[in-house]
Amino acid sequence: MNDYINELQLKIERLESEINFRNGLISILSHDSKELFGNFLWLVEALEQKMINNEDFYKLLPQVKSDAQKNLQTVQDSVAWLKTQYGDFKVTxxxxxxxxxxxxxxxxxxxxxxxxxxxxxxxxxxxxxxxxxxxxxxxxxxxxxxxxxxxxxxxxxxxxxxxxxxxxxxxxxxxxxxxxxxxxxxxxxxxxxxxxxxxxxxxxxxxxxxxxxxxxxxxxxxxxxxxxxxxxxxxxxxxxxxxx
Incomplete structure (x- = not known):
């Protein structure tokens, strides 16, 4: 009986861990995507409305590129994980x-x-x-x-x-x-x-x-x-x- 309870407890803990992992993953994807596109949209609108000049716009592009690379890595990592959770993935x-x-x-x-x-x-x-x-x-x-x-x-x-x-x-x-x-x-x-x-x-x-x-x-x-x-x-x- 004790072995069954211990096994059940381990399964519950693992399930809770997986739920927390998924929630955290969704949170990161949501936050990073909003931040990236929000900053990029602000930058384009600022240029259109002449709030910044061309020189300042190009100075900010390296930061936008860095943020985009970080966001892309998040997506790639998330896709790698998702492949292990759905479809026909099997440990080989x-x-x-x-x-x-x-x-x-x-x-x-x-x-x-x-x-x-x-x-x-x-x-x-x-x-x-x-x-x-x-x-x-x-x-x-x-x-x-x-x-x-x-x-x-x-x-x-x-x-x-x-x-x-x-x-x-x-x-x-x-x-x-x-x-x-x-x-x-x-x-x-x-x-x-x-x-x-x-x-x-x-x-x-x-x-x-x-x-x-x-x-x-x-x-x-x-x-x-x-x-x-x-x-x-x-x-x-x-x-x-x-x-x-």
């Missing part, structure tokens, strides 16, 4: 060599790494592999690595580390950037945390890690974040070596 396990994930990130972020003069290293067994859904894992690592790049200072190092313990594989992204203040770390997956800019002024919406946590759960894994302000961040994904 496949054998993945971890070092191949390193090479993919290295190639995708070559320009950003060069811009900040960041060194990206692989640490661990180059033959390590696991069996899980490649789409979910690649998305999760991409968002974690994107944050590592965003919050790293010029000339620093970032590591993709793999470790194996029995039948478990631990993949970690390690940086020595700005880190997270302890008072914010405990609420990292909620919607109450402030949004911080990257070391080069990069913007975010605080959505990616929430979706990453959801995706890691779909892979029957766990995620751990160890961080301290001005001391860097380590984000680790714990997954079974073989699919369940």
């Amino acid at each position: 396990p496949g054998k993945i060599k971890v070092i191949d994930l390193f090479y993919c990130l290295q190639e995708k972020y070559a320009a950003q790494l060069q811009e900040k003069n960041l060194k990206f290293h692989f640490k661990g067994d180059s033959d390590a592999f696991l069996e899980t859904d490649r789409i979910l894992l690649e998305y999760a690592l991409d968002k974690i690595f994107n944050n590592a790049v965003k919050y790293s200072f010029h000339g620093q190092d970032i590591y993709l580390q793999v470790a194996t313990e029995s039948d478990q594989v631990i993949i970690s992204v390690i940086d020595s950037g700005t880190g997270i203040n302890e008072k914010y770390l405990s609420a990292i997956y909620t919607y109450g945390n402030p949004i911080f800019k990257g070391t080069a002024g990069e913007k975010g919406v605080g959505l990616s890690l929430k979706i990453v946590k959801n995706f890691v759960s779909l892979m029957y894994g766990n995620i751990q974040i160890i961080s301290a302000e001005n001391a860097g961040t380590t984000v680790s994904i714990f997954l079974s070596k073989f699919s369940e």
Whole structure:
């Protein structure tokens, strides 16, 4: 009887978590869209009514572009999550060599790494592999690595580390950037945390890690974040070596 109650409680907690996640997602989409289009509309109307001149208009365009990029990323992240909730999406396990994930990130972020003069290293067994859904894992690592790049200072190092313990594989992204203040770390997956800019002024919406946590759960894994302000961040994904 106790086992049944515990199982039911876990299901209720998971359902509440999913509802909160969806509500937060809708809130972010609504807020960001209103803000973006509202600012753009104000800018166009100000130009039409000659409240600002052409020179000032063009000076404001970079900010509009930055806001649009942030909004587009929110939509893309939301679509990625929605694909796991509706339609014919199924978690499809496949054998993945971890070092191949390193090479993919290295190639995708070559320009950003060069811009900040960041060194990206692989640490661990180059033959390590696991069996899980490649789409979910690649998305999760991409968002974690994107944050590592965003919050790293010029000339620093970032590591993709793999470790194996029995039948478990631990993949970690390690940086020595700005880190997270302890008072914010405990609420990292909620919607109450402030949004911080990257070391080069990069913007975010605080959505990616929430979706990453959801995706890691779909892979029957766990995620751990160890961080301290001005001391860097380590984000680790714990997954079974073989699919369940």
